[in-house]
Amino acid sequence: MDLSAEVILSVTHLQKAIRRKPIIRDITFEVYRGEVFGFLGPNGAGKTTTIRMLVGLAAYDGGDIKIGGYSLRDDFTRAISQVGCIVENPELYKFMSGRENLEHFARMSGNISAERIDEVVRLVDLAHALDDKVKTYSLGMRQRLGIAQALLHRPRLLILDEPTNGLDPAGIREMRLFIRRLAEEEQLAVFVSSHMLSEIEMMCDRVAIINQGKVISVGSVASLMEQFADQVEWTFAQDKLDAGMELLRSLPFVKEAWLTAEQRVKCRMETDKIAEANKALVQADIPILGIATKTVTLEDLFLSLTTGGEATA
Known part of the structure; x- marks a missing residue:
């Protein structure tokens, strides 16, 4: 348009x-x-x-x-x-x-x-x-x-x-x-x-x-959802949780990283950068127990903006 x-x-x-x-x-x-x-x-x-x-x-x-x-x-x-x-x-x-x-x-x-x-x-x-x-x-x-x-x-x-x-x-x-x-x-x-x-x-x-x-x-719609990008959830051993979150936050392509109630680290990043993030975590001796991805929808964005919460599922 x-x-x-x-x-x-x-x-x-x-x-x-x-x-x-x-x-x-x-x-x-x-x-x-x-x-x-x-x-x-x-x-x-x-x-x-x-x-x-x-x-x-x-x-x-x-x-x-x-x-x-x-x-x-x-x-x-x-x-x-x-x-x-x-x-x-x-x-x-x-x-x-x-x-x-x-x-x-x-x-x-x-x-x-x-x-x-x-x-x-x-x-x-x-x-x-x-x-x-x-x-x-x-x-x-x-x-x-x-x-x-x-x-x-x-x-x-x-x-x-x-x-x-x-x-x-x-x-x-x-x-x-x-x-x-x-x-x-x-x-x-x-x-x-x-x-x-x-x-x-x-x-x-x-x-x-x-x-x-x-x-x-x-x-x-595309430009609004770019504010959040896709989301990737990382599962680490409990003793590596803080280190994993800090390393993810340090990566230039990670827009934001936070700890969920389930004690996992969720971040906003492009999913095509997962392999690069994974390599950085392995090199830092931070083993990964699980990776899950989620594409943010307009509904997620809407709820985040109107309720003040995160744009999450």
């Missing part, structure tokens, strides 16, 4: 208090044209409040939100006209067909042609079921129809709150690929809030992790 691309969503120093209690303390991030941006946070972190402010359902007390260069506070109509969103479940009339739903929302939006309806239907791959009642649709089909509705007015920013919630594994994979295609082929900026960390890891170009109303980390 080209970070020289146009900024579609700019959030700067956003603040919000409810009954004088700060909920959003200082949130800053940008979302670019053609990228899928993940928004992660534990329950109570301020994720839902932030989304409500992004889509104009709640006012903010400080900072600003700009969409396509227009301030949501100072030029609300121009800013919000560039947003398509599904917050929670898409609002659909189940007794109507998919086509009738889209025609109804097109009339509400105004200036939406029949050709545009056909275009978004092809985009979400629902032409085969467009004249069926929505009550016969699977959950994944309803999600795609909701996205079609959100795309009718040609937004530049698509905001999706838990888009894979309730889907089976096949539906989750289909939705993930579909969202990626929207960003890459349609050059939409797609903002995705989700608790499914494995999906965010596979779907998103970059992520922001928030906790207690603040952004605590933002960047590509």
Whole structure:
């Protein structure tokens, strides 16, 4: 993803208090044209409040939100006209067909042609079921129809709150690929809030992790996880434990080493350096009783950043 691309969503120093209690303390991030941006946070972190402010359902007390260069506070109509969103479940009339739903929302939006309806239907791959009642649709089909509705007015920013919630594994994979295609082929900026960390890891170009109303980390998944690297756990005889840990700490490619509750030494290092570390330990007459490796995932990183613990299993 080209970070020289146009900024579609700019959030700067956003603040919000409810009954004088700060909920959003200082949130800053940008979302670019053609990228899928993940928004992660534990329950109570301020994720839902932030989304409500992004889509104009709640006012903010400080900072600003700009969409396509227009301030949501100072030029609300121009800013919000560039947003398509599904917050929670898409609002659909189940007794109507998919086509009738889209025609109804097109009339509400105004200036939406029949050709545009056909275009978004092809985009979400629902032409085969467009004249069926929505009550016969699977959950994944309803999600795609909701996205079609959100795309009718040609937004530049698509905001999706838990888009894979309730889907089976096949539906989750289909939705993930579909969202990626929207960003890459349609050059939409797609903002995705989700608790499914494995999906965010596979779907998103970059992520922001928030906790207690603040952004605590933002960047590509790969760059964030580089903070921790892979983990290697070493087992030594009890009388060699301290010596093993000190030697590992002295190696230039070992980022950190610490003693676990199980009296093993765990360190952050690239796994392709294990042989070199092993050689150094043997030469120092520190016998190794066992080696175990673990690749850190986005879930590990998320838990480490939001709970203050180590990024471990």
